[in-house]
Amino acid sequence: MNKIQQLFERKNEKVLSVYFTAGYPQPDDTGRILKALVDNGVDMIEIGMPYSDPVADGPVIEHASAVAIANGMTIKKLFSQLQELKIDCEVPLLLMGYLNPVMQYGFEKFCKDASEAGISGIILPDLPVREFRTDYMDIVKKYALSFVFLITPETSEERIREIDNLSDGFIYAVSSSSITGRSTDQAKKEAYFRRISEMQLKNPVVVGFGVRDKATFDQACRFLNGAISGTAYITQLNEGGKTIEEHTKAFVEMLR
Amino acid sequence: MTTHPDQYGFYGKFGGAYIPEMLYANVEFLQHHYQQIIDSESFRKEFEYLLKDYAGRETPLYYAARLSEKYGAYIYLKREDLCHTGAHKVNNTIGQILLAARLGKKRIIAETGAGQHGVATATVCALKGLECIVYMGETDMKRQALNVARMEMLGAKVVPATSGSKTLKDATNEAIRDWINHPEDTYYLIGSVVGPHPYPDMVAQFQSVISREIRHQLKEKTGNELPDYVIACVGGGSNAAGAFYHFLEDEDVKLVAVEAAGNGIESGESAATTQLGRIGILHGSKSLVMQTADGQVVEPYSISAGLDYPGIGPLHAHLFDTGRGTFMNATDKEALEAAFELARLEGIIPALESAHAVAALKKIKLKKEDKVVVNLSGRGDKDMATYLKYLPKQNG
Numbered sequence A: 001m002n003k004i005q006q007l008f009e010r011k012n013e014k015v016l017s018v019y020f021t022a023g024y025p026q027p028d029d030t031g032r033i034l035k036a037l038v039d040n041g042v043d044m045i046e047i048g049m050p051y052s053d054p055v056a057d058g059p060v061i062e063h064a065s066a067v068a069i070a071n072g073m074t075i076k077k078l079f080s081q082l083q084e085l086k087i088d089c090e091v092p093l094l095l096m097g098y099l100n101p102v103m104q105y106g107f108e109k110f111c112k113d114a115s116e117a118g119i120s121g122i123i124l125p126d127l128p129v130r131e132f133r134t135d136y137m138d139i140v141k142k143y144a145l146s147f148v149f150l151i152t153p154e155t156s157e158e159r160i161r162e163i164d165n166l167s168d169g170f171i172y173a174v175s176s177s178s179i180t181g182r183s184t185d186q187a188k189k190e191a192y193f194r195r196i197s198e199m200q201l202k203n204p205v206v207v208g209f210g211v212r213d214k215a216t217f218d219q220a221c222r223f224l225n226g227a228i229s230g231t232a233y234i235t236q237l238n239e240g241g242k243t244i245e246e247h248t249k250a251f252v253e254m255l256r
Numbered sequence B: 001m002t003t004h005p006d007q008y009g010f011y012g013k014f015g016g017a018y019i020p021e022m023l024y025a026n027v028e029f030l031q032h033h034y035q036q037i038i039d040s041e042s043f044r045k046e047f048e049y050l051l052k053d054y055a056g057r058e059t060p061l062y063y064a065a066r067l068s069e070k071y072g073a074y075i076y077l078k079r080e081d082l083c084h085t086g087a088h089k090v091n092n093t094i095g096q097i098l099l100a101a102r103l104g105k106k107r108i109i110a111e112t113g114a115g116q117h118g119v120a121t122a123t124v125c126a127l128k129g130l131e132c133i134v135y136m137g138e139t140d141m142k143r144q145a146l147n148v149a150r151m152e153m154l155g156a157k158v159v160p161a162t163s164g165s166k167t168l169k170d171a172t173n174e175a176i177r178d179w180i181n182h183p184e185d186t187y188y189l190i191g192s193v194v195g196p197h198p199y200p201d202m203v204a205q206f207q208s209v210i211s212r213e214i215r216h217q218l219k220e221k222t223g224n225e226l227p228d229y230v231i232a233c234v235g236g237g238s239n240a241a242g243a244f245y246h247f248l249e250d251e252d253v254k255l256v257a258v259e260a261a262g263n264g265i266e267s268g269e270s271a272a273t274t275q276l277g278r279i280g281i282l283h284g285s286k287s288l289v290m291q292t293a294d295g296q297v298v299e300p301y302s303i304s305a306g307l308d309y310p311g312i313g314p315l316h317a318h319l320f321d322t323g324r325g326t327f328m329n330a331t332d333k334e335a336l337e338a339a340f341e342l343a344r345l346e347g348i349i350p351a352l353e354s355a356h357a358v359a360a361l362k363k364i365k366l367k368k369e370d371k372v373v374v375n376l377s378g379r380g381d382k383d384m385a386t387y388l389k390y391l392p393k394q395n396g
């Protein structure tokens, strides 16, 4: 069992996952941010690998990515930071990004190095399910990583079942059809969460996109296993006057 | 060399649909229905009618006598510049708007570089009474101000893309984000043979009217429907795809794609994707992409807003990879010279994009009996501000 699977064995409700972009605000903040999140009791962490053309992201993460790239952040650098940190905690770490930089790094080498750096899962929203099955699944399994797929309100039941069968960590439910950092119609959202919940999937389902405060976190947790917040955390880090540690503490307290 | 991609949208190793799940339902629906809709009787009738009576097809294949004399071959210009709105782009927007209408979409979004695709989209949206939003890089809005005004007069809303180099790539990112946010009512009308499957194939089919006409026009004029060369500029590659389409299987016809070298291939300011790119993923398809070693897409450069793109359609990546296409490039300076030469020799002011194709004439060793078709993809009205800057030099 990898750390994601262990987490959901221990805990299957109100799982809080936080996303941040590696290399932002400062190139070497990765360790500080990870430590602060772990110290404040976050259940799972997604580390964003910055990309020049993040079409699934809104302006906040897009900006963070652009700054991180300008700061010299690369996958290689991120792995060496993680190696140095010698992460030894039960909180699962995932890498989230876009396929192109991973493809250039070499998919297998990426999985190998990720696994050695203490990573448990990967999220690449633009890697198609079909290609995953034919070209990538075996490699991901070989390194004991969980590949996490997204579903949206438009994803058909048949496809959700197919994704459920391919998954062994959790499923990432995009709360509405939108890029990160946008809010939408509440009633519609709840109906969608309820529909997913009633499908009795094998994998836990965690809600992402649009989770920004206690209300949106609780709303997701009423129906599904947890939620992921990213844009709101980065926005908080952006506000001046406090350290990363203080911001992180305030942020986690606000959500819990 | 087949014209169609496989069922997953691959031309050899290029193509596919690398899209986030948020776009899956829309793209999959298109994948399953586009061919059936395009092939339907009612679609084809309306498409042909609008190409003829609205866009002004067929466009002439003009024998350019003085240019021919200068280059020592038989040179023909395919006059896409005479299309309504001033470029080949309208062939595609007419096709896609008919598709969007049949899908019941009410809101049309598009990206644009030079503004020609934006104008062509705003035009067909006016024609069909549909809402139109065009994303355009802030840099391009400045260098193609006339086209911004045209889009606005046609009732479209032009939204500046302010990230990155503020050009076509960034405008495309914004359009994709808009589409993700409006999956139900919105149709994304892509302007070139790029994007996830089925767009590259669909756009190539709509543009293929160009080579269909060239074949029979050439036959009429020379008794033989096959030229020795077809030359076209390549940004994303739609005019080139259209000009090459019906010649892809005629291996004797040399297909010459001309990319924008900007200030030179080695200058760090270029948009010549096949020379500078590697296989990668951009805007939903696997193709050649200009990128750093880490896989960050680089900001390209060309004087021509329509060619200022760090990728190339998957069909063209395949033509390059297999050697079926000959890829050349022209610098800003060479394109400008070609534009002035065409203006002075033939009385035709080409778009800066098309001037890159004309510039290739100088670089090909032509034989006296060679028949060469240059696809003149657009006219130069939109580029007058740029041309004016170089006019004194040309006159002095």
Ligand SMILES: Cc1ncc(COP(=O)(O)O)c(C=O)c1O
Residues within 6 Å of the ligand: B087, B088, B089, B113, B114, B115, B116, B117, B191, B192, B193, B233, B234, B235, B236, B237, B238, B239, B240, B305, B306, B307, B351, B353, B354, B377, B378, B379
């Ligand atoms: C006149 C003209 N030619 C060529 C292009 C380049 O596009 P494509 O390579 O898709 O033909 C443009 C794009 O704006 C254009 O306006």
